Amino acid sequence: MSVYLYNLLFSLSGSNSAVGRFQPYSSAIANPTISNQSAAWFSYQVAGTPNGLGDYFAVITQALNPNQWGNPQPDSNALALSPGDYLIMRIASLDANVQNYQSRVTAVLARGSGTSLAPGASDLQSPLVMSTPTVSSALPRTVIDVDGSLAPSWPAALSDGSWVSWLGMVHSAPNAAPNTYTMNVGASIYVNTGAPAAGNVFTFGHDPRMQVGGMVKQVAA
Secondary structure, eight states: OOEEEEEEEEOSSSHHHHTTBOOOOOTTOSSOOTTTOOSEEEEEOSSSOGGGOOSSOEEEOSOOOGGGEEEEEETTSOEEEOTTOEEEEEEEEOOTTGGGEEEEEEEEEEETTSOOOOTTOOOOOOSOBOOOSSOOOOSBOOEEEEOOSOGGGSOBOOTTSEEEEEEEEOOOOGGGOOEEEEEEEEEEEEEOSSTTTTTOEEEEEEOOEEEESSOOOOOOO
16 A cells, blocks of 8 residues: 655746646756655655545645655656555645635546547546545545635645645456546636735646556656
8 A cells, every 4th residue: 555645836927827837847856855846746655644544535734744755756657556545636836925825726537538448447437436534435536626615715725835635545446447547637826915916816737647457558758
């Protein structure tokens, strides 16, 4: 069993903001951590799961400890997962004004790219389930939507300028069929006061892939 954190960083200034892109992965970072490396999967370096979290979705209310996450992998290829692994997602900004930002975080999971099923694959659209900390469910969770209300009541950042969602345990498809999933991650950022543009909303998107079982197809460099 492994725990993987998907880490995305953004800024409301610069060329990435102009095209709605989270910061890309950078191989030039000498000591990558969740505080400086974006578009990367990190592994939990402690036994078990953070705070004993289980097979359910939950919004994390305390900043993560960067020292507990290591071995970053770029998201240019599908992350190889096994049933029983766990996933967590973190979106953050190092902007000086980040404590004046509020964010609605969304992700949509689906199987593959819309092409026909490979032999032995399954129609299952997500390896996650709809369980909460209090209610168990076997239904697949294809949509993650943290706070669906209007912008002024979206959650504020944690103390380190992040928003973190515990996604739960990875489940196999029927008959343990190998499946590739995309996770289209989006964040809407509302600036409630101050620079760069109080009262405005900025949006960012990215689409990592995950392979549960089977061989992972590599993307050419």
